[in-house]
Amino acid sequence: MKGTKRIITLFALVTAISFLSSAQEIKKEIPLKYGATNEGKRQDQAMQKFRDNRLGAFIHWGLYAIPGGEWNGKVYGGAAEWLKSWAKVPSDEWMKLMDQWNPTKFDAKKWAKMAKEMGVKYIKITTKHHEGFCLWPSKYSKYTVANTPYKKDVLGEMVKAYNDEGIDVHFYFSVMDWSHPDYRYSIKSVEDSIAFNRFLEFTDNQLKELATRYPTVKDFWFDGTWDASIKKNGWWTAHAEQMLKEMLPGVTINSRLRADDKGKRHFDSNGRLMGDYESGYERRLPDPVKDLKVTQWDWEACMTIPENQWGYHKDWSLSYVKTPIEVIDRIVHAVSMGGNMVVNFGPQADGDFRPEEKELAKAIGKWMSRYGEAVYACDYAGFDKQGWGYYTRGKNGEVYMVVFNQPYSGHLTVKTPKDISVEKASLLGTGEEIQVVETARNEYNVSVPKKNPGEPYVIQLKVRAAKGTKGIYRDALT
Numbered sequence: 001m002k003g004t005k006r007i008i009t010l011f012a013l014v015t016a017i018s019f020l021s022s023a024q025e026i027k028k029e030i031p032l033k034y035g036a037t038n039e040g041k042r043q044d045q046a047m048q049k050f051r052d053n054r055l056g057a058f059i060h061w062g063l064y065a066i067p068g069g070e071w072n073g074k075v076y077g078g079a080a081e082w083l084k085s086w087a088k089v090p091s092d093e094w095m096k097l098m099d100q101w102n103p104t105k106f107d108a109k110k111w112a113k114m115a116k117e118m119g120v121k122y123i124k125i126t127t128k129h130h131e132g133f134c135l136w137p138s139k140y141s142k143y144t145v146a147n148t149p150y151k152k153d154v155l156g157e158m159v160k161a162y163n164d165e166g167i168d169v170h171f172y173f174s175v176m177d178w179s180h181p182d183y184r185y186s187i188k189s190v191e192d193s194i195a196f197n198r199f200l201e202f203t204d205n206q207l208k209e210l211a212t213r214y215p216t217v218k219d220f221w222f223d224g225t226w227d228a229s230i231k232k233n234g235w236w237t238a239h240a241e242q243m244l245k246e247m248l249p250g251v252t253i254n255s256r257l258r259a260d261d262k263g264k265r266h267f268d269s270n271g272r273l274m275g276d277y278e279s280g281y282e283r284r285l286p287d288p289v290k291d292l293k294v295t296q297w298d299w300e301a302c303m304t305i306p307e308n309q310w311g312y313h314k315d316w317s318l319s320y321v322k323t324p325i326e327v328i329d330r331i332v333h334a335v336s337m338g339g340n341m342v343v344n345f346g347p348q349a350d351g352d353f354r355p356e357e358k359e360l361a362k363a364i365g366k367w368m369s370r371y372g373e374a375v376y377a378c379d380y381a382g383f384d385k386q387g388w389g390y391y392t393r394g395k396n397g398e399v400y401m402v403v404f405n406q407p408y409s410g411h412l413t414v415k416t417p418k419d420i421s422v423e424k425a426s427l428l429g430t431g432e433e434i435q436v437v438e439t440a441r442n443e444y445n446v447s448v449p450k451k452n453p454g455e456p457y458v459i460q461l462k463v464r465a466a467k468g469t470k471g472i473y474r475d476a477l478t
Ligand code: H79
Pocket: 060, 079, 081, 082, 223, 224, 282, 302, 310
């Protein structure tokens, strides 16, 4: 008996100690100088605008558009903007492409009109990709548009033209720069460290130059930040974010820039998002059922039309090319989970867009002009996902059903969250009233439109917070 008591006391003690120590572990914050700076989602106007825009387009344009994936007679299937790397071309040789930079068909106004017609609210432009060629006449590099036959500041023309159409301009900027002798992939010696510090100063200068020359820029989207050299210099990523925010009030910065004191990227060592929005969803999306954690922070995904081509590649037959409906599906999918989607375009070296991209932009624009109400300024609706498509929620609480899969049953199942009931349903665009039948507590059959629209369509639901439920809908006692 005594022995048993002692064992019980010992057990209680061990349990108490392990409970206390695990409680302490939960609380333990790792002190960080260069971790997250925001508490939760930013709620200022600039961030709300970023979020409400929802649909953006990427422009990948640089010297890589000239060879278009082919070097010395060999076509490389990898991403065209990485050709220098696939074909192992030394930088000085690659930069000779500058002599051929003469995009005579480039017309920024036309580009902006195309984006407007597509329904994009913002454009992300590669100011400088990994190759190091600058689309603006940077005074810190000789590899710029100014030193080409074309000479013109194409970035400046784009900023003006897009802004004139009411489209926000975001700058893509690759920190990794294959053209700069001081860039280091890792820091292995004092010399590396000195060179890399010079490189970071050069990068600061270019960023300051961009922010000063083009003060209407709304966002910086950093790339090429995964190397050990940058992870070791988390301080610099925090500094660059702060510097741009001081220069450009309201500017938004992507998480990909950031590394903390310990080299942890995107999310700091305490699990908090760094920068203003998560930018890890590249050519992929969260799982629409399992990954709802993403609704806790702002995020933006980006996608290519072929499998993995950002810059212009002459042969799109090498991988699957997405259809407009597949692209629209991804746009709506992102919004249904509280994110933005950026669709990529890789203009040709002559300054025109390939026909496939023009057609895609038109098709998306056509759909957005009819159903954009379910995309712009919309958010995660909080309804359980069903097989027919995605829900989004508008600013005034209206819920949209974006239907991609037309059902044989003739109706769409809707399961509402607790206390929410469906009052009315109508087809967006025509206003046709749609029949709603309540089938169980928090469950409805919503009819499909009388005439099949023949394209993904949107049903708008008017919903209401229900009063106490009784009677037939009473929960079973189990
Ligand atoms: O600009 C577009 C791409 O060029 C760029 N980001 C988008 C927006 C990008 N794509 N992939 N990556 C950046 C990361 C690439 C990693 C890899 Fe590699 C390139 C894996 C293999 C080759 C670098 C070199 C990492 C490992 C070896």
